[in-house]
Amino acid sequence: MRTVFTAAAATIVLLASTLTAQAGVLNYVALGDSYTSGPLIPQQRSDPLGCGRSKSNYPAIVAARLGAQYTDVSCAGAATAQMAYAQPTVSGTNAAQFKALETFTDLVTVGIGGNDFDLFRKVIDACPLLRASDSTGNPCERRFSKSGTDSIKAVIPTISQRVKDVLAGIHVRSPKAKVYAIGYPRILPPSGYCPIQLPFADGDYAWLNSVEEALNAAIADAVKADGNSSYVDLYGPSLGHDACAGNAAWINGKDDSRSPAAAAYHPFLAGMEGMANVVYQQVTRP
Known part of the structure; x- marks a missing residue:
């Protein structure tokens, strides 16, 4: 047992020596969208309320484990543009996240x-409505490929470039910081269906998985091109914790009124805890 505690202490000392700049206090800033902020997860903050920022999201959990002084400016609905520009919400305005x-x-x-x-919104708005027309087919994939090109996947390379630009913007403003780009956790199972939780046509499950995989790969590519950041993969570690996984689910399905609270198609508190474990392990890795 002494060996375990000694190893843990050594890890924290190493983290402090490599990351901490001010008298042993780690200064941590969390940027991001709703998969960072945690809409509807108790306890919601009011700065502004429209960001759906929880005091129990993964930045809060990671900060507590690190003993860090942290600033969380993540906001539901944020895109890469909201790093440099203010974001109006249904209740208040979130300042440009780079200001933190x-x-x-x-x-x-x-x-x-x-x-x-609007990548996530487009598929979430369209796909459930199309299941009735072809429950075993792939009507949503076909809808977004009418021109012969998958219009959803076609924008992902541009998103990768935008994420790379975000990373560059972080380095300019915080040149000493260790920077971690966080991927998205698995929403759908790799096989099987659960139309009550995820009301997509059976054939669209594979396509939707491929969209999320492409998005995560684009974020990883941005990190590689940046050359001075790290990528945190949540897709792999969340296997078995998708929205079809019952009590093991990290991600909510279509219903945002269930208990425990979480926005539709977004992480539960259990998801935030699982994501925090992955992020913490990578941040403290020697």
């Missing part, structure tokens, strides 16, 4: 990209 960055910032996590070109 300081020259003394030690650690930055950023989870962004899924709202660019």
